[in-house]
Structure formats: structure tokens, C-alpha cells
């Protein structure tokens with residue numbers, strides 16, 4: 180602080196200096212708040228690539244669907260995040276008759292079967308995030324996903340479950356996924372009743388946004 184003989188000027192200088200100090204304190208606090216906000220917001224703004232520890236930036240949406248509900252949900256997700264959409268198919272297709280497939284799926288689960296799969300993914304390395312979509316079958320994923328996830332090691336990728344169901348939501352699927360992909364980062368899953376898929380786009384968007392995907396109205400390829 181400079182010295183002066185004029186007392187009123189002296190007090191103005193003191194007030195000015197106090198204001199400077201207050202201002203720099205405010206700036207310092209603003210800086211701190213901005214820094215903290217940046218740390219919290221950064222992973223969200225930078226999107227999913229910030230999370231991907233293994234694989235490239237591309238998204239794979241792998242889904243199984245028997246009667247079409249999960250396929251429609253997969254299409255809604257694909258319309259927002261782009262990437263590649265692949266249907267998980269079995270060598271022997273499941274029967275169309277509802278009661279027959281219900282019985283068959285129960286037997287497969289009780290015997291811990293591994294139905295042979297026809298789908299092959301040769302470019303898994305390109306994907307940093309793998310969406311896994313399925314109908315809830317007897318409380319968890321249909322057994323072909325058990326075959327797939329034992330055959331393909333997803334490593335430390337992001338794994339994002341989504342499911343359609345008749346009331347049991349995701350059931351045990353998330354804990355089964357954790358066992359099948361122990362190193363993967365299993366992100367928050369999405370579930371919707373099969374009968375409500377067609378009206379689910381808004382909820383799908385909110386979920387994807389929450390996960391950090393830049394959700395727009397346009398496809399991103």
C-alpha cells in the first residue's frame with residue numbers, strides 16, 4: 180500500500196485495496212468453483228470415450244430378440260448413438276410358439292446349457308462400448324448370451340445392458356453379466372416392459388444422456 184499525507188485519499192486507498200482483496204478472493208473462489216465443476220463435468224462432456232479403457236471408440240449394439248420388442252429397443256438406441264447393430268442368432272432358431280419356447284428356455288436355464296451361436300464378431304477390438312440387449316427370460320439373459328460372453332472376452336470395455344420384459348425388469352442379469360465379464364465396466368442398465376417399447380424413446384434418451392452420450396436428433400455414425 181502506498182503512503183499519502185491526505186487522510187481522505189488514504190482512506191479511499193484503503194477501501195480500494197480492501198475491494199481489490201475482496202475481488203481477488205471472489206475470483207479465487209470462482210476459480211475454485213469452476214475447477215471443481217470442470218472436474219465433475221469433464222467426464223460427462225467428453226462422452227463415453229472418457230470411460231473406454233480398452234478397445235476403440237466405436238459402439239456395438241448386440242441384441243437378441245425372439246418376438247421383436249428388444250429389436251425395436253435396440254433400434255431406438257442405435258438411432259441415437261450410432262455404431263454397429265448386430266443380432267445374436269443361434270445355430271438352431273428358437274420355436275415361434277410361445278409355450279414351446281417358454282418350456283425350452285426353462286430347460287436350458289435349469290441345465291445351464293450353452294446353445295450354439297451363429298453370430299461371429301471378428302472386429303471386437305474396434306469397440307470400446309458394447310450394449311447387450313435381451314428379453315428377460317426366466318429372470319436373466321437368454322442362455323445364448325452366456326455362450327457368447329464365455330466365447331468373447333469383453334475385457335475392460337464398457338458393457339451397457341438393456342432389456343425388455345413382462346414385469347421382472349433386469350432380474351439377475353446385471354449380476355450374471357458381472358460374473359461373465361469380471362473386468363468390464365458394467366454401466367447403468369435400461370429396462371422397459373415389452374408392451375411399452377414403442378413409447379420409450381424419451382426414457383431411452385434420458386438414460387443415454389445420463390451415461391454421457393451426446394444425444395441429439397441425428398444419427399452419429
Ligand SMILES: Cc1cc2nc3c(=O)[nH]c(=O)nc-3n(C[C@H](O)[C@H](O)[C@H](O)COP(=O)(O)O)c2cc1C
Pocket residue numbers: 243244245246247248249250277280281282284285313314315316317318319343344345346347348372373374
Ligand atoms: C422364454 C421366455 C421367458 C420369459 N421369462 C420372463 C421372465 O422371467 N420375466 C419377465 O418379466 N418376462 C419374461 N418373459 C417375457 C419377455 O421378457 C418379454 O415379452 C420381452 O419383451 C420379449 O422380448 P422380445 O420380443 O425381444 O423377444 C419371457 C418370455 C419368454 C418367451
